[in-house]
Amino acid sequence: MNIVVCVKQVPQEIRINKTKGTLIRDGIKGVINPCDKNAIELAVTLKEKHGGKITLVSMGPKDVENTLTHGLAMGADQAVLICDRVCAGADTLATAFALATVIKKLDDVQLVLCGKETADSGTQHVGPQVAHYLGIPQVTYVVNLLIEGSKIRAKRQLKDEYETVEAGLPALVTVVKGINEPRMPTYLDIYEASKKDTHKWCAEDLGLKEDEVGIQGSPTRITKVFAPEAKRECKMLRGSIEDISSSLANDLKSKGLV
Template identity: 45%
Template sequence: MKVIVCVKQVPDTNEVKIDPVKGTLIRDGVPSILNPDDANALEEALALKDQYEDVHVTVVTMGPPQADEMLRECLAMGADEAVLLSDRAFAGADTWATSNTIAAAVRKIADYDIIFAGRQAIDGDTAQVGPQLAERINIPQITYVQDFKIEGKEVTVQRQLEDGYEIIKVQTPVLLTAIKELNKPRYMSVKGIYEACKQDIIVWSANDLGVDKSEVGLDASPTKVFRSFTPAPKGKGIMLQGTTKEMVEKLAVSLKQKHII
């Protein structure tokens, strides 16, 4: 069984800041991490590998050369091989152009049974690349997967809904997007780290994928980011002191003075 896992290196959103003048992200000094939902997707693929001897797991990402570090983390966790899609032609891509690039890589890998992806990336929160990829390679897709089982070529999943879940059965090949409720990602092992450091990362350019450069990167992206910004800070809060009754009275007086009540 061949399993492909789509992953992404993202900035740690706890450390992200925005330039107030330029309205752009300040990336200098911001650590990069494996996208959390993608870690759940990888874990489910690795759980399959633990269960069945014939499972081969390939992780794929599109990004700059430094994404090599994130891919080695995936290898250290247990993935069999890693593919980095890196080319200046891919730069500035939105989800539409990104899915086109990844689809070309998936076609090149070929003979896959399951493609796992995270529900969404924390740097964009669009949740679009997985579904777009499935549409481009013309296979079924199930999003928001919170439970997963496979018997032969039949996959049974629980798809999370706002008020519960639905059970869906589908034949492979299929694309599934994972959420955090699906599992708990494992840590890298010492042996895995050692072996990952020695393993080669496969790097494919636009020429290697055979894609038309007018269909990838910024030129092929219909979505344009106008501005990024953080909301203006609110006024300093007022702390009330005293007994509960005294604080309620002070609050009521203050709200009346501001004509709120």
């Protein structure tokens, strides 16, 4: 059973260019999106039980290769990186299209795993959208997953309840953080990983047209980034810590909040 895990590289720390309002990626180290690590961990435990091959699929600049090596060190078998300038600036729809195009090219993929959301944009869109492009069912917010023959049995973590569902394979599953504790690769894992293949494909290799990917393939765009406006009149308390505390305590008491 072959498994694909969609992986995104996210900046280790969030910094904003305060004049342009864009996310600064230059000079900030990229790491695997935390939730995607849970997806990789799940893939590896499933492989240990059911066999098969795990392929990581990602889109981004060349340095995403290091991030993918981390995933390979966790136990994936190979990685594919869609690396092309024309893919830059993609929104979730264009991203999902490119990822799905790669997955269609891989042999006999039975299960596609994604993290529930990314730490940088956090839209939660890509999983369901990849599933749609592949024409397979999606099971989101999964906290436990079993493979039973040609079916999966997944426990979904919803607001007040857990819902257990069955779906036929192939299927796409998005996982929540609580599903497992991702393994940390060992030193030897890291060196083994660097021997595994990371294929870099450009848009042309995948037959992707310029208007299907990147900014052109993205129906949404950000037109403005701005600081949130003050919603309340904030009373700044000044003076010694003792004065501040007692005046605040008095105010809270007089409002009946204490």
